Amino acid sequence: MGSINLITENMDNPHELERLFREEPDLFKKSFSYAWEQNPDSQVLAVWQERLHFKETENTEKPPFILKKVWFIGILAILAGISTRLLFHYTEQEAIAPINLIFGILPFIAVYFVYHKPANRKLIYILSSLFLLSGIYLNLLPLDDKDSIIMAYLHLPIFLWVVMGLAFTGNEYGRGSARLAYLKFNGEFSILYACMAICGMILTAITMQLFQFIGTDISEFYFRNVVLFGAAALAVVAAYLVTRDTKLAKHIAPYIAKIFSPLVLATLLVYLLAVIWIGKNPFLDRNFLLLFNGVLLSVLAVTIFTITERGTGEKKNVSDYISFALIALALIIDGIALSAIVFRLSSYGITPNRMAVLGVNLLIFANLIWIILSYVRFMGNKAGPIAIQDAVTKYLPVYGVWAALVTFTFPLIF
Structure with a gap:
C-alpha cells in the first residue's frame, strides 16, 4: 500500500481508501491505527474506525433474547x-x-423462518393451509406405482420448496433481493448441513465400531432412533445457523462456486464428447434421456448457485464467462432433450412421465433463454449483474406453479 501517509493523504477520497483497503486489508488495518490517532476529528476516518472495529461492539442483542431463541430452536x-x-x-x-x-x-x-422474520397473519394462514392441504392430499392418493402418482411424489418437494421460499422471504416475498437471499440460503444451508452430516457419519462409524468390540450390533436401533432423529434435527439447527450469519458457510460458498463451475464445465464437455463418440441416442434410449435430464438439472443448479454467490459490486471476471458457457451448454442439452421428448411423444403417445418431463424442460429452456440474454446484455455493458439475478429470482414462482400443477392434477387426469 506504500506508507501510512497514504491513508491521511486520501481522507477526502473514499474511492481510493476503499481501493487501498481491498488491495491489502491487513496492512490497511495496521496503518489505520496510526492515521486515526493523528486525525481523531476526521469524519471519514471515524466511519472507517467503526467499520474496521464494529465486531467488537456487534453484540446488540440482549442475552435473554438469545437464550429464548436458542430454546425455541432446540424445541423445533x-x-x-x-x-x-x-x-x-x-x-x-x-x-x-x-x-x-x-x-x-x-x-x-x-415455523423458524416465520419466527425469525415475522410475517403478517394472512401470509401465515396461507403457509399453514398450503402445508396442511398438501399433507392431506398426498395421503389421499393411492399407494401404488402409477406413473402419475410417482410424478406427484417427485414434484411435491419442488412445490414445497417454493412454499418454503415464501416463508423465508415473509412480507418481502415480492422483492428480488429477498428471493436472492433465499437462493443463497439454500446454497449455504447445503454446505453447512453437509459438513455437519459428515461429522455425524464419523460419530456413527465410531459408535458402531465401539459396540462391535463388545459383541453388540446396534446398527438397526441406532439408525432408527439416532440417525433419523439427528438428520431431521440437524436440518433445523443448520437453518438457524445459516440465518445467524455463520462464517463457515458464507465464506466458503463463493469459493465453492468459483471452483466447481469450471470443473463442471470441463466434465460436461468431456461427457458430451464421449456421448457423441460412443453414439448414445436419447431419442431411442429412455434411461439415457432421463440421465440427460438429470445432467441438465445439475448444470442448472450449479449455474444458479454461481449466479447467486456473485457479488453485485464485482467486475466482470473469468467466472462470468464460465457461467455463460455453462448456460449455453445447458441450452444445447435442453434443446436435445426437448427434441427427444417430442419425438417420443409423437412416436409412442402421451404418458404422465413424458408430459411432466416435457413441461419441466420447456420451463427450463425459457428460463435459460432469459438468463443468457441477461448475460449478453451484461457482457455488452448494457445491464448490471442484477439483471442476471433477476432472471433467476423472478422465475422461481413459475417452477412452483408447474410443480403444483403436476402434483395436484396429474393423478386426477391420468
Whole structure:
C-alpha cells in the first residue's frame, strides 16, 4: 500500500481508501491505527474506525433474547426429530408413502423462518393451509406405482420448496433481493448441513465400531432412533445457523462456486464428447434421456448457485464467462432433450412421465433463454449483474406453479 501517509493523504477520497483497503486489508488495518490517532476529528476516518472495529461492539442483542431463541430452536429441532421418527415408523408399515418424511422437517423450518422474520397473519394462514392441504392430499392418493402418482411424489418437494421460499422471504416475498437471499440460503444451508452430516457419519462409524468390540450390533436401533432423529434435527439447527450469519458457510460458498463451475464445465464437455463418440441416442434410449435430464438439472443448479454467490459490486471476471458457457451448454442439452421428448411423444403417445418431463424442460429452456440474454446484455455493458439475478429470482414462482400443477392434477387426469 506504500506508507501510512497514504491513508491521511486520501481522507477526502473514499474511492481510493476503499481501493487501498481491498488491495491489502491487513496492512490497511495496521496503518489505520496510526492515521486515526493523528486525525481523531476526521469524519471519514471515524466511519472507517467503526467499520474496521464494529465486531467488537456487534453484540446488540440482549442475552435473554438469545437464550429464548436458542430454546425455541432446540424445541423445533426435537419436534422435527420425533416427527420424522414417527413418520418413518408408518412408512415401514406401508401405511403412508415415504415422501411424507419431508413433513417431519420442512414445516418446522418454515415455523423458524416465520419466527425469525415475522410475517403478517394472512401470509401465515396461507403457509399453514398450503402445508396442511398438501399433507392431506398426498395421503389421499393411492399407494401404488402409477406413473402419475410417482410424478406427484417427485414434484411435491419442488412445490414445497417454493412454499418454503415464501416463508423465508415473509412480507418481502415480492422483492428480488429477498428471493436472492433465499437462493443463497439454500446454497449455504447445503454446505453447512453437509459438513455437519459428515461429522455425524464419523460419530456413527465410531459408535458402531465401539459396540462391535463388545459383541453388540446396534446398527438397526441406532439408525432408527439416532440417525433419523439427528438428520431431521440437524436440518433445523443448520437453518438457524445459516440465518445467524455463520462464517463457515458464507465464506466458503463463493469459493465453492468459483471452483466447481469450471470443473463442471470441463466434465460436461468431456461427457458430451464421449456421448457423441460412443453414439448414445436419447431419442431411442429412455434411461439415457432421463440421465440427460438429470445432467441438465445439475448444470442448472450449479449455474444458479454461481449466479447467486456473485457479488453485485464485482467486475466482470473469468467466472462470468464460465457461467455463460455453462448456460449455453445447458441450452444445447435442453434443446436435445426437448427434441427427444417430442419425438417420443409423437412416436409412442402421451404418458404422465413424458408430459411432466416435457413441461419441466420447456420451463427450463425459457428460463435459460432469459438468463443468457441477461448475460449478453451484461457482457455488452448494457445491464448490471442484477439483471442476471433477476432472471433467476423472478422465475422461481413459475417452477412452483408447474410443480403444483403436476402434483395436484396429474393423478386426477391420468
